[in-house]
Amino acid sequence: MKRIRLWAPALLLMSPSLLALALFVYGFIGWNLRVSVTSWRGLLPKYDFVGLRNYAALMSDARFMQFDVPHIAIFTLVFVGGTLALGFCMALLLDKKLAGDALFRSVYLFPMSLSLIVTGIIWRWLLDNGNDASTTGLNKLLESAGLESLRSDWFRSDSAWAIAAIALPAGWSLSGYVMSLFLAGLRSVPEELREAARVDGANETRVFWHVIRPMLVPVLMSAIVILAHISLKTFDLFYAMDAKNIKIDTPALYMWFTTFDGGFYARGAAIATLLLLGVALVIVPYIAYTVREERRR
Amino acid sequence: MSSLGALADVRIRSRAAAYWTSLRYVILFGLACLFLTPVYALLVTALKSPEEVSVVRMWSWPDSFSLDNFRSVWPKLEEGFVNSVLVALPASLISSALGAGNGFVLAKWRFPGADFVFPLILFGMFIPYQSILIPMFQTMSYLGLAGGLSGLILVHVIYGLPITTLIFRSYFAGLPDELVEAAQVDGAGMLATFAFVALPIAPPAFAVSLIWQFTSAWNDFLFGVLLTSKDNWPITVALNNIAGSQAVPFNEAMASALLASLPTLLVYVLLGRFFMRGLMAGALKG
Numbered sequence: 001m002k003r004i005r006l007w008a009p010a011l012l013l014m015s016p017s018l019l020a021l022a023l024f025v026y027g028f029i030g031w032n033l034r035v036s037v038t039s040w041r042g043l044l045p046k047y048d049f050v051g052l053r054n055y056a057a058l059m060s061d062a063r064f065m066q067f068d069v070p071h072i073a074i075f076t077l078v079f080v081g082g083t084l085a086l087g088f089c090m091a092l093l094l095d096k097k098l099a100g101d102a103l104f105r106s107v108y109l110f111p112m113s114l115s116l117i118v119t120g121i122i123w124r125w126l127l128d129n130g131n132d133a134s135t136t137g138l139n140k141l142l143e144s145a146g147l148e149s150l151r152s153d154w155f156r157s158d159s160a161w162a163i164a165a166i167a168l169p170a171g172w173s174l175s176g177y178v179m180s181l182f183l184a185g186l187r188s189v190p191e192e193l194r195e196a197a198r199v200d201g202a203n204e205t206r207v208f209w210h211v212i213r214p215m216l217v218p219v220l221m222s223a224i225v226i227l228a229h230i231s232l233k234t235f236d237l238f239y240a241m242d243a244k245n246i247k248i249d250t251p252a253l254y255m256w257f258t259t260f261d262g263g264f265y266a267r268g269a270a271i272a273t274l275l276l277l278g279v280a281l282v283i284v285p286y287i288a289y290t291v292r293e294e295r296r297r
Numbered sequence: 298m299s300s301l302g303a304l305a306d307v308r309i310r311s312r313a314a315a316y317w318t319s320l321r322y323v324i325l326f327g328l329a330c331l332f333l334t335p336v337y338a339l340l341v342t343a344l345k346s347p348e349e350v351s352v353v354r355m356w357s358w359p360d361s362f363s364l365d366n367f368r369s370v371w372p373k374l375e376e377g378f379v380n381s382v383l384v385a386l387p388a389s390l391i392s393s394a395l396g397a398g399n400g401f402v403l404a405k406w407r408f409p410g411a412d413f414v415f416p417l418i419l420f421g422m423f424i425p426y427q428s429i430l431i432p433m434f435q436t437m438s439y440l441g442l443a444g445g446l447s448g449l450i451l452v453h454v455i456y457g458l459p460i461t462t463l464i465f466r467s468y469f470a471g472l473p474d475e476l477v478e479a480a481q482v483d484g485a486g487m488l489a490t491f492a493f494v495a496l497p498i499a500p501p502a503f504a505v506s507l508i509w510q511f512t513s514a515w516n517d518f519l520f521g522v523l524l525t526s527k528d529n530w531p532i533t534v535a536l537n538n539i540a541g542s543q544a545v546p547f548n549e550a551m552a553s554a555l556l557a558s559l560p561t562l563l564v565y566v567l568l569g570r571f572f573m574r575g576l577m578a579g580a581l582k583g
Contacts, residue, residue, distance in 0.1 A: 009486060010406045013487070013491070016395065017396075017398075020454075024429065024455045025420070025421040028428075028433060028436075031432035031435075032429060032431055093325055094325070104328075104329055108328070110332075113558075114562070115517075115533050115558070117518050117536055118536070118557060121537075121541065121550055125355070125551075126335055136353045140356060172335065176332075180576055223580075233425035240537055255427045256430075265431055269431055276427075279425050291415065291416050
């Protein structure tokens with residue numbers, strides 16, 4: 001009785017949120033899973049059972065297997081790798097106090113406050129692929145810098161790697177975030193620890209390698225996990241860049257168009273389930289690790 | 298001799314340090330220029346007079362400045378702008394208020410099973426929303442909430458709960474247990490402790506949570522485009538509709554992109570450090 005009186009108000013306070021999340025997150029995930037094993041097509045819901053037929057169909061679906069999956073793999077590789085490298089370098093450059101460092105930090109971080117629709121609209125024009133007299137955007141800039149050899153058709157290139165061009169706006173938007181993560185990590189290394197290593201005769205490179213690097217591993221893990229899951233689920237940036245360009249088609253876009261334009265609800269639900277699986281694969285271990293670390297402290 | 302050697306060593310080192318500092322400035326400044334390149338194109342294009350604009354002259358300085366572009370796109374954006382304010386303000390207020398309660402309970406009033414519930418709440422922050430879109434659309438249509446603004450507010454509140462809960466949980470974790478125990482000794486229950494001990498110190502956490510939620514709701518596109526009809530489009534959907542095709546004049550696209558970003562840019566410039574803390578919370582770094 002006493003226990004009930006102790007815990008009841010707490011549970012009561014949380015119950016609206018818990019109920020809402022139970023329904024809108026877990027209930028909806030289950031519901032989506034259910035839709036993915038039906039043959040629902042068109043506006044009227046249909047809850048029959050066709051087993052894994054939609055998943056099997058996706059495995060032999062050219063758009064999914066030959067475009068979307070390779071695209072998202074290439075994009076994730078280039079975007080995560082590039083953003084990590086850039087963000088990390090910016091953090092290293094800004095680690096030691098410097099007059100005006102706050103200004104640099106703000107400049108590198110501000111693109112993240114813009115919506116990805118805005119980012120996409122700006123970059124679609126910057127990555128325009130006009131030729132000769134109609135050359136514009138980055139190509140024009142490269143041309144006037146004498147770097148014509150670098151000009152490219154970007155996301156309209158005739159190459160499987162065209163989608164890698166979208167890593168430019170995506171990295172522009174998020175490398176400041178990675179910088180902030182690494183800066184917080186660098187600043188959490190106690191100065192005494194660095195000083196002790198220096199007293200022992202270590203030069204700055206060795207201080208970095210033996211003292212700082214090991215403490216940055218958890219930050220690196222968080223950054224990779226966060227960027228990878230963003231890469232898998234991002235929709236609006238691609239949509240604003242060039243919604244119906246097959247060269248930058250991804251599972252997230254395919255899901256949208258096939259479901260809400262085409263009415264292939266069952267197929268859309270199957271793509272969504274696969275996306276969720278991909279994200280869960282990186283996120284669940286990450287949450288488990290974070291919660292366990294916190295309990296140990 | 299050895300002291301002279303040490304002196305020379307110090308001098309070389311300090312010269313190397315000065316050299317390194319200047320090199321850092323050069324690289325940092327170069328990077329800043331690269332980050333601002335898109336902004337330059339955006340600003341000069343939006344501020345050119347419409348007759349002067351052409352895509353191939355994207356980088357050239359305006360002959361004369363003009364606000365005509367803003368004047369011509371604002372009527373098309375105004376409704377979306379107002380809708381986004383009407384969605385983002387209540388959504389951020391409600392989800393922060395609920396998050397404050399959740400965060401307090403999970404930090405200081407852990408009921409049995411709280412350790413099990415917390416990771417489940419967190420997971421909701423990371424799911425790809427594609428995996429809930431179909432059920433969400435069905436439910437909202439069934440409830441008659443599709444098309445209008447209230448449905449959009451509702452989903453922003455619910456999917457904002459994981460991060461607001463996390464922000465407040467991290468913040469209240471810093472509240473000394475002795476204070477909570479002292480309140481209990483004085484006969485205060487959970488709600489009284491929350492209201493009179495935790496809430497008075499919570500304004501900084503509210504700032505982080507409100508700013509983060511406002512920015513997310515303002516910048517959302519996916520929920521807006523699925524759940525609202527034309528009259529109720531939030532700004533991102535209206536913007537994509539105006540500026541989202543190659544047929545739209547370049548200057549109008551840039552001017553509307555700038556107008557649509559003003560509120561979040563303003564928040565970022567004025568309250569940037571709270572924005573940063575929201576970022577850290579999103580990485581589960583409290």
